[in-house]
Amino acid sequence: MKIIDLVIETLKPVLEQTIDEEKIRELIEKPSYAEHGDMAFPVFVLAKHFKKSPNLIAENLVQEISSDKFEKIVAEGPYINFFLKRAYVSDQVLHQILEEREEYGSQNIGDGGNVPIDMSSPNIAKPMSLGHLRSTVIGESLARIFEKMNYTPIRINHLGDWGTQFGKLIVAYEEWGDPEIVALNPVTELVNLYVEFHERAELDPALEVKARAKFRKLEQFDPEVVQLWEWFKEESIIEFERVYQLLNIKFDYYTGESFYNDKMQPIIDELKEKNISKIDNEAIIVDLEDEGLPPALIQKSDGATLYLTRDLATAYYRKKTFDFSKSLYVVGNEQTTHFKQLKAVLIKLGNEWADDMIHVPFGLITFEGKKLSTRQGNTVLLEDVLNEAIRLAKEQIEQKNPDVKDKEEVARKVGVGAVVFHDLKNSRLNNFDFKLEEIVQFEGETGPYVQYTYARANSILERYEQPLDLENPFKLDDDYSWEVIKLLENYHQIVLRATEAYEPSIIAKYVLDLAQAFNRYYGNVRIHVDDHQLESRIALVHSVMIVIQDALHLLGVEALEEM
Numbered sequence: 001m002k003i004i005d006l007v008i009e010t011l012k013p014v015l016e017q018t019i020d021e022e023k024i025r026e027l028i029e030k031p032s033y034a035e036h037g038d039m040a041f042p043v044f045v046l047a048k049h050f051k052k053s054p055n056l057i058a059e060n061l062v063q064e065i066s067s068d069k070f071e072k073i074v075a076e077g078p079y080i081n082f083f084l085k086r087a088y089v090s091d092q093v094l095h096q097i098l099e100e101r102e103e104y105g106s107q108n109i110g111d112g113g114n115v116p117i118d119m120s121s122p123n124i125a126k127p128m129s130l131g132h133l134r135s136t137v138i139g140e141s142l143a144r145i146f147e148k149m150n151y152t153p154i155r156i157n158h159l160g161d162w163g164t165q166f167g168k169l170i171v172a173y174e175e176w177g178d179p180e181i182v183a184l185n186p187v188t189e190l191v192n193l194y195v196e197f198h199e200r201a202e203l204d205p206a207l208e209v210k211a212r213a214k215f216r217k218l219e220q221f222d223p224e225v226v227q228l229w230e231w232f233k234e235e236s237i238i239e240f241e242r243v244y245q246l247l248n249i250k251f252d253y254y255t256g257e258s259f260y261n262d263k264m265q266p267i268i269d270e271l272k273e274k275n276i277s278k279i280d281n282e283a284i285i286v287d288l289e290d291e292g293l294p295p296a297l298i299q300k301s302d303g304a305t306l307y308l309t310r311d312l313a314t315a316y317y318r319k320k321t322f323d324f325s326k327s328l329y330v331v332g333n334e335q336t337t338h339f340k341q342l343k344a345v346l347i348k349l350g351n352e353w354a355d356d357m358i359h360v361p362f363g364l365i366t367f368e369g370k371k372l373s374t375r376q377g378n379t380v381l382l383e384d385v386l387n388e389a390i391r392l393a394k395e396q397i398e399q400k401n402p403d404v405k406d407k408e409e410v411a412r413k414v415g416v417g418a419v420v421f422h423d424l425k426n427s428r429l430n431n432f433d434f435k436l437e438e439i440v441q442f443e444g445e446t447g448p449y450v451q452y453t454y455a456r457a458n459s460i461l462e463r464y465e466q467p468l469d470l471e472n473p474f475k476l477d478d479d480y481s482w483e484v485i486k487l488l489e490n491y492h493q494i495v496l497r498a499t500e501a502y503e504p505s506i507i508a509k510y511v512l513d514l515a516q517a518f519n520r521y522y523g524n525v526r527i528h529v530d531d532h533q534l535e536s537r538i539a540l541v542h543s544v545m546i547v548i549q550d551a552l553h554l555l556g557v558e559a560l561e562e563m
């Protein structure tokens with residue numbers, strides 16, 4: 001039973017004639033100060049009905065209320081303050097966690113419905129940027145959160161694998177590329193070729209003409225050209241997968257833009273038939289002025305389709321294939337207009353399901369003040385960032401716990417976990433910078449701090465050698481455990497809020513609060529003392545571990561027994 005429901009249940013009988021349950025739920029507050037109780041109900045809204053002052057109303061209602069679920073219920077000014085029976089609540093919460101384990105916090109919101117998540121989606125023949133890191137880790141976290149709410153997530157990598165740039169790249173490769181060098185370091189070399197193409201094209205404009213002709217050949221599926229393009233793509237995916245492996249992320253589909261090459265024409269035809277599109281300078285566009293948006297360009301005058309056209313085909317394909325309940329696109333906020341246009345065109349075509357498509361935007365991150373860019377000179381590779389984080393983690397582990405088992409694996413989990421956690425703890429729309437030195441610390445608001453808390457709890461648990469007897473009551477009532485219990489109790493609410501807001505940071509901030517509250521507990525309460533509450537304290541430690549592990553799991557960060 002949730003604490004808030006206890007309060008509602010208590011208030012309902014005395015408020016029946018005045019406001020309904022939903023309204024009561026909305027009004028209940030969590031007081032900022034412990035002396036005001038654990039929950040509070042402001043009575044201002046009842047003044048009209050009772051025609052009395054709020055203070056008097058609060059006093060009268062308290063007289064009428066009866067409940068054995070609370071320690072005390074008191075009127076204070078215009079508020080009714082509820083003080084929970086700590087021992088009772090701790091007993092309930094700890095039993096629930098220890099019985100449900102990793103199911104604790106799960107809710108059936110999705111009824112198993114499919115949720116394709118468009119995530120990561122880097123462009124091939126280019127290194128993955130920090131923006132793609134964000135999309136990858138936010139997407140992965142949302143997949144896990146949605147799974148907990150009984151949706152079925154489908155992870156899709158919508159690779160940027162089509163476009164006129166491949167004409168340029170192929171010309172560059174054919175004219176001055178060296179197969180052996182490319183094979184050695186594909187993405188870096190392809191970027192070099194691309195950069196060199198632009199340098200040479202400035203002196204030799206004929207190259208641009210050649211590149212356009214080459215792309216046309218690709219569009220016509222000329223086998224030789226297709227073969228090269230496919231090779232570039234394979235090599236790029238191999239490099240991307242090294243990063244995904246470090247992050248422990250697997251995709252269900254690698255259906256990139258080129259997958260929709262043969263799926264656009266029917267939509268273009270439909271746009272024409274329904275008179276939604278019009279011709280403008282030989283190009284096909286959809287006017288979206290009524291929606292306050294720039295016109296959507298569907299087909300260029302030379303017949304080439306666009307990013308948006310592919311996304312139209314993608315949306316249809318996903319609806320048809322997955323019959324989704326929601327379809328998420330985890331893509332930077334610079335593409336907000338694009339996704340608005342996409343939805344607007346789909347709605348004009350009469351597809352109401354487009355309302356279930358959700359663009360989940362995020363802000364920009366910079367790395368030690370720099371933007372990870374693909375232009376030569378200041379390229380910072382994501383893979384290098386992760387490997388550097390792992391190296392720093394290893395340094396810390398060498399210092400703190402040199403005898404730890406599987407040092408390499410522990411360092412990977414800590415280093416990568418630090419980067420992922422730092423990304424996710426910031427509200428997704430905020431821009432932020434990160435400095436590796438700061439985030440791979442075992443202290444402060446970091447991933448390693450939470451992992452370290454978990455490992456510490458684990459070592460406490462290991463010292464207690466008997467199994468916990470779940471038949472026993474787990475009654476705790478001191479102030480330090482109470483702060484922990486209240487947080488544990490709130491986990492369902494937190495996961496629900498994160499789901500509704502598509503916001504993993506809610507979970508990251510929560511798990512930081514929980515780790516801090518637990519460390520305060522640990523610093524002030526002696527756990528291994530043989531008294532009548534020993535087993536209850538162990539139950540608390542174990543419950544904290546279960547919830548920290550689950551919350552970290554929802555963020556895509558691994559918990560460690562030892563570090």
Ligand code: ARG
Nearest residue numbers: 118121122123158159160331
């Ligand atoms: N490849 C694009 C980029 O790097 C992101 C693709 C996002 N997904 C989509 N369906 N448009 O900006």
